[in-house]
Amino acid sequence: MRPNTLAEAVECIQAGSARDVVLAEFVDRFDLAKTDQDRYASIEREPKLTGDDQLDALIGAIAEYLAKQRRLGRVPHWVCDPARRLNHRWFTVTNPSDAMREYLTFSSPAEFASRNIFTEERPLRRARGPNPTKP
Template structure:
């Protein structure tokens, strides 16, 4: 069963589960949510802090990014914790040739936490469905 919250992702990772698989499955769950309230419910509970400082910061950046991207009614308060920021830069791609591009292209929610990633992070096959629901909501407003 997919994790339905970032809190659950972190708990599973702490218990030894693969962080990439757990986060990917969480994103599939998040993108399948029908409305903003359900999406926010996936993000609102703070994930337990892990020994991996990169994941702690990454989960905060992801929650911040998803909240803003899908124009949710709130950004979870836990994402602002100083413990969820990195002191040293972390590049999600190991290729040094990409560092300049990643530094320039990273969304603010990631860059502000010293995480450097692609311009449109967190893409999955289900992203398209969530984008269509967002456009419908905006058109109706």
């Protein structure tokens, strides 16, 4: 079952489902929502903190990024919680070279970089997601 909300996605992850799979399924569900109100509703409820600092920060980054990229007009208040930020740098690429670290540092969206998460330029892109080049 695909999670309908980001909070449900975190619950699935905590229940043992693969993080990458669950988050991809959530993004698919988010992108398939019929209205911006439905999209916002899927990120509005605060997911429980897991104790996994990387996951907790990543969830905050995902919610803020989706709200801003999809121009929902508002960002959930809970993304500002200091527990949604890392105290150390996390590069999402395994064993990045110095050149890759530099690239990720400068290409990471602000919603991720502000939480010390360094990832690719379009971290949540999906095959069926919206085309950012279309007006």
